[in-house]
Amino acid sequence: MRIVIAENRGFCSGVKRAIRIAQENAKGGKVSSLGPLIHNRHAVQELEEKGIKVVRGIDEIEGKVLIRSHGIDPKLFTELKRRNLEIVDLTCPNVAKAQHYARSLSEEGYEVVIVGEAEHPEVKGLLGFAGEGGRVFTPNMKVGMRVGVIAQTTSDPDQLIGAVTYLLPRTNELKVYNTICAETLRRRLEAISIAQEVELMFVIGGKNSANTSRLAEVCSRYVRTYHIEDAGEITPDLLDGPDSVGIVSGTSTPEWVIDQVIKKLRERRNQGDEER
Ligand code: SF4
Structure with missing residues (x-):
């Protein structure tokens, strides 16, 4: 089984920046993220372990408040300032x-x-x-x-x-x-190109991630495609038949989640070679 892995994978620059600054701030005391910092439950869980609490509303904020890469309504920004909250603005420069x-x-x-x-x-x-x-x-x-x-x-x-x-x-x-954003476009073009040369596609990323869902949608126009959050969703029956598999990921998918999918597919491929 041939495995084709997208070169453009893992976090995009906006997500990397947001995570780096959020973690730096979490070292110095309490921080609250207004909504999940990124649309990926694995990454959010990791961040929570590092002290970044996800809150749904302003009244729940403890310590500094993180504005995620998606940005916020300026009226909300004004309200945060009015409450004298310490704001860490992680709005992606492309969104800004x-x-x-x-x-x-x-x-x-x-x-x-x-x-x-x-x-x-x-x-x-x-x-x-x-x-x-x-x-x-x-x-x-x-x-x-x-x-x-x-x-x-x-x-x-x-x-x-x-x-x-x-x-x-x-x-x-x-x-x-x-x-x-140019990174979104690059991933999309690469996903289309891979989808045209393989028999099965795995698009890895949060089910709540808009860009991952769109990648899955565009790939499904060319080939059988599964939008998965992690390797656990790859059941053996999915790999029965195809001789080539493509792997792409959304901009908020951690590298380790992608690596686990690659590892699982390689193990399956090696097993197949031994059987032959
Ligand atoms: S606009 Fe979104 S996808 Fe593009 S770099 Fe920024 S956070 Fe990433």
Whole structure:
């Protein structure tokens, strides 16, 4: 069995940065993360063991408050400051750039349309920067004549193209910022390329991770694909038949989780060689 492993794997730069700074802060006393720092239960568990507590609301905060890589609504930021909380802002620089464009488009009088998942924390934060007219793109939405578009950093580029195609004939002026993060795009292109050359694909990452789910979706267009959180989900029957397997991962998947999947597949391959 041939195993093809993506070169772009493990944490992305934004997640690495957030984890490094969070851990440094945890050494000096209590820290609370406003929501899970990243969308991966293995990583969140590890961080909790290092003293980073996940809280759901402002009233639960103890010690310093960590703003995760997804960023937050500026109104929430103001409220944290009002309460004199010590803030450690881990907003990914790519997300901060999207927030900046949302705000500048709104200030220039554009109706801001965000391409992404309405329920995702990054998009909820972006809406806060997009001013009163800010909305998440929906098919058949009605818009005014001057529209500014940004995308959730982990969006599928096809979604952004689809939204622009829809909006173009319905506006007089359309300003588009491509805010999709380059790391997301690189992983997507590599995933598509691997999916085209193997018979089975494993996409590793949290079930609650938006970028992992999108990788799994795009791979499934080409080949039988399983979105798994760890090696424990690979049952022997899944490996009966295929001669080649591809492995890709989301941007919030720890390297050790990927290594365990690789190890399991290699063991299976070696076992197969012995049987032959
Ligand atoms: S996927 Fe891109 S935008 Fe999101 S945290 Fe990673 S580097 Fe930042």
